[in-house]
Amino acid sequence: MVSATAEQAGGFVSGKLSDLPAVTYHGRDAGPYFTSAICLAKEPDSGVPNLSFRRSMQVSDTELRVRLGGTHDLTRYQKKAEERGEALEAALLLSCPPEIFLSACASLSYEASELVMAEQIKGEKIPMRRCETIDLEVPASADIVDEGRCLPHIKRPEGPFGEFMGNYVEVGDNHVLEITHVSYRPDAVLHGLVCGSPEDLRPLEAVTAARVYRHVAAQVPGVIDVCCRPNRMISIVKIRKAYEGHVQHVFLSALESYLDYNKVVIVVDENVDIYDLDDVMWAYLTRRRAMILNDIPGFYRDPKKDHWGRLCIDATMPWGREAEFARKSIPGQDDINLADWLTQEG
Structure with missing residues (x-):
């Protein structure tokens, strides 16, 4: 300064x-x-x-x-x-x-x-x-x-x-x-922030994701990325799974990374787009193993303990059974250019 x-x-x-x-x-x-x-x-x-x-x-x-x-x-x-x-x-x-x-x-x-x-x-x-x-x-x-x-x-x-x-x-x-x-200043314009608006949430989600990523990546191998959308109370962690029990280690580290906020931790495989909630939900619905942790304090604005507890979701493929949970594909799909088929001649 x-x-x-x-x-x-x-x-x-x-x-x-x-x-x-x-x-x-x-x-x-x-x-x-x-x-x-x-x-x-x-x-x-x-x-x-x-x-x-x-x-x-x-x-x-x-x-x-x-x-x-x-x-x-x-x-x-x-x-x-x-x-x-x-x-x-x-x-x-x-x-x-x-x-x-x-x-x-x-x-x-x-x-x-x-x-x-x-x-x-x-x-x-x-x-x-x-x-x-x-x-x-x-x-x-x-x-x-x-x-x-x-x-x-x-x-x-x-x-x-x-x-x-x-x-x-x-x-x-x-x-x-x-x-x-x-x-x-005489020409000052007061900045009013609507709590819960995109202007409010997007920066908070970004800094929360950075904090969770730094903490988890320093303790657990194979961490690729972290996303905290659509709400900073949720951390979605993408990993390159390396051993049985890998996800549980991620859970423990992510939960302790931010005691106020991580009410839900979802761990997904490297082929899931953590910035596409539809893709995350697909992984959850097809690979889910959920763990509820009761009576753990959450966000500090909860004096009556109405919202205590955490939810951890393992949305990765079970270790050693990856072939059973492979995402379906259509042969040659990536080679098709729709413009070649939809363009009208004459």
Whole structure:
């Protein structure tokens, strides 16, 4: 990162939250939300900055209520600060350029900084400007910045809200971000994100697949590719099967790769297109061996344990019986050019 020039850091005006558009996205939402807010905070000991998306309910000009997931790095930051009796300083970045948006989607190790990843995506250093009321630097390219402090030992009701799974997350006690300053460019356009839309899901699916692939490929041989469509709760893993029990090793590794999300793991052979759900379902229907794992915690937004449990599906050909499960083919099919037969002469 580099310090922003006067020109890069200039042009901002001070204001308040109520200056910004207040968008209530769904019928039962508790009120307006920032859905594309990227939270920037520093690890209390190392000072490493972290970027992550945080839905934030607008309560007043001085208060947002923010959902923190139990397994997230930001939650660990907040707990460390809280144990010291301190507030965690944080800035919410809105209307950011693609390199910041994509980096905030990523799932990196605790010691890594998403800002470094943003620089790698952009191919150059990210200009940073200092906040007015907290000890943080933020990307000068963020058009709207809400500065604040995540208060220790204070939680207040947040929700309901229509989340990306298509249903409502009910009211829960969540963290309070006390807003200390708001700045924005006069021509800023608020980026509103509809949770569960393709704009929301596609980046999340891509970064989840990358995380699962890195983890599983490091432990288990023969991993070719991973896809997390049509929902990041599902991981479809393509392997080059090498031994009996290979699939079970993939199951174990994939399930531990992302404790929040992998509710379903499907393993397929190398001749199945994991980006074609019809092909995956064909493999499932013709080769399926399912294993249900009950009473395993799933997504952290499940306080009543309604959705505990995991499903693992072995959609590969049984070891040693591949010929019995071969996909049918039509001799010469690939040599036929339909245009030769459908073109009319005269």
